[in-house]
Amino acid sequence: MKHFEIAVIPGDGIGKEVVPASLNVLNTIAELHGGLKFTFTEFPWSCEYYLEHGVMMPESGIDTLKNFNAIFLGAVGHPQMVPDHVSLWGLLIKIRRAFEQSVNIRPAKFFKGLRSPLVNPKDFDLIVVRENSEGEYSEAGGRIHSGEDEMAIQNAIFTRKGTERAMRYAFDLAGQRSKHVTSATKSNGIVHSMPFWDEVFRDVHKDYSDIETASYHIDALAAAFVTKPEIFDVIVASNLFGDILTDIGGAIMGSIGIAPAANLNVNGKYPSMFEPVHGSAPDIVGKNIANPIGQIWTAKMMLDHFGEAELGQRLLDVIEEVTEDQFKTPDIGGEYTTNGVADEICARLLQNEAVSK
Numbered sequence: 001m002k003h004f005e006i007a008v009i010p011g012d013g014i015g016k017e018v019v020p021a022s023l024n025v026l027n028t029i030a031e032l033h034g035g036l037k038f039t040f041t042e043f044p045w046s047c048e049y050y051l052e053h054g055v056m057m058p059e060s061g062i063d064t065l066k067n068f069n070a071i072f073l074g075a076v077g078h079p080q081m082v083p084d085h086v087s088l089w090g091l092l093i094k095i096r097r098a099f100e101q102s103v104n105i106r107p108a109k110f111f112k113g114l115r116s117p118l119v120n121p122k123d124f125d126l127i128v129v130r131e132n133s134e135g136e137y138s139e140a141g142g143r144i145h146s147g148e149d150e151m152a153i154q155n156a157i158f159t160r161k162g163t164e165r166a167m168r169y170a171f172d173l174a175g176q177r178s179k180h181v182t183s184a185t186k187s188n189g190i191v192h193s194m195p196f197w198d199e200v201f202r203d204v205h206k207d208y209s210d211i212e213t214a215s216y217h218i219d220a221l222a223a224a225f226v227t228k229p230e231i232f233d234v235i236v237a238s239n240l241f242g243d244i245l246t247d248i249g250g251a252i253m254g255s256i257g258i259a260p261a262a263n264l265n266v267n268g269k270y271p272s273m274f275e276p277v278h279g280s281a282p283d284i285v286g287k288n289i290a291n292p293i294g295q296i297w298t299a300k301m302m303l304d305h306f307g308e309a310e311l312g313q314r315l316l317d318v319i320e321e322v323t324e325d326q327f328k329t330p331d332i333g334g335e336y337t338t339n340g341v342a343d344e345i346c347a348r349l350l351q352n353e354a355v356s357k
């Protein structure tokens with residue numbers, strides 16, 4: 001029996017809706033497999049927790065999470081209760097950094113049964129490798145003075161180690177796919193970090209002679225995600241550029257509610273964290289209409305991470321099948337609820353199993 005201990009952090013807003021729905025799917029997967037078991041331990045760390053305790057997670061939180069095989073998280077943020085930078089840095093970004101989850105892998109592909117907003121979406125299938133530990137997301141800087149002398153400095157940090165690590169991951173990944181890596185740069189306007197980024201990209205490429213590359217300035221790249229996403233395979237981007245590109249990735253699939261993500265600890269020292277691209281969606285919370293697919297596809301990425309890629313693929317096939325058969329939440333033009341979609345996915349998984357026996 002393979003046994004995985006999962007720390008579950010639903011977080012805020014629709015995280016509390018899409019996470020439970022996805023745990024049902026994971027339990028169904030375990031049932032199908034027969035030799036697989038998940039134990040879920042839930043933690044209430046969130047903006048509500050902050051209002052009660054003054055922190056997003058307890059001091060011992062990182063130590064507690066260390067012992068799990070993976071972290072399954074929904075979304076963090078409730079801007080009416082807690083400023084976004086406080087909630088994110090106190091939980092999501094804290095975990096990403098403490099556990100050296102140095103890359104954030106975010107696929108986007110043409111999805112059967114979904115109406116992409118693109119007139120001619122073609123059959124795009126891309127993965128953004130987002131640098132997840134430094135770059136524009138940095139505590140280096142500060143604020144001084146007030147009134148008309150008030151000022152803020154925000155430094156971006158690009159280390160050779162961190163930059164190279166994300167790029168190597170992208171090249172390795174491209175080697176298993178269509179052998180093409182695109183670098184997201186902005187070396188025309190950002191004069192120190194981005195020419196450095198380009199240099200490291202050229203250096204890393206020397207070790208991957210079978211991989212083709214392209215380099216786009218981020219503005220042109222964002223436009224190309226809309227006009228010709230089918231030309232991309234793997235894209236490597238800094239923390240902020242990757243963040244922006246992956247909301248576009250969700251949008252061109254048909255909804256940001258579908259896009260999955262994996263925060264990977266690539267050195268094997270700590271658990272990885274699985275949470276979708278979308279946030280807590282305060283505008284639709286409490287209505288049971290949040291699309292659970294982003295969270296469920298994220299669970300598929302967790303299965304891949306655990307070496308269960310075949311089961312993962314089966315789950316993704318069922319998600320597409322259910323979508324094609326119009327079991328859809330309102331964001332993608334349907335009338336089904338969060339639980340309605342998740343229940344249908346569970347039912348189909350069991351049904352397909354019965355057919356194949």
Ligand SMILES: NC(=O)c1ccc[n+]([C@@H]2O[C@H](COP(=O)([O-])OP(=O)(O)OC[C@H]3O[C@@H](n4cnc5c(N)ncnc54)[C@H](O)[C@@H]3O)[C@@H](O)[C@H]2O)c1
Binds near residue numbers: 275290294
């Ligand atoms: N990784 C994270 O936890 C994460 C990611 C993004 C934003 N946030 C936080 O979430 C809060 C809201 O941020 P935002 O509004 O910029 O982004 P958001 O992703 O929460 O919402 C953007 C839009 O997409 C819709 N949407 C998002 N997920 C959906 C789903 N599953 N189904 C249907 N529709 C969905 C929302 O209704 C909204 O209209 C903020 O506090 C922000 O900091 C957290």
Ligand SMILES: O=C(O)C[C@@H](O)C(=O)O
Binds near residue numbers: 088243277
């Ligand atoms: O900026 C972040 O990393 C938070 C959120 O927008 C995300 O994409 O995970």
Ligand SMILES: [K+]
Binds near residue numbers: 074075275277279
């Ligand atoms: K999220």
Ligand SMILES: [Mn+2]
Binds near residue numbers: 277
């Ligand atoms: Mn984002």
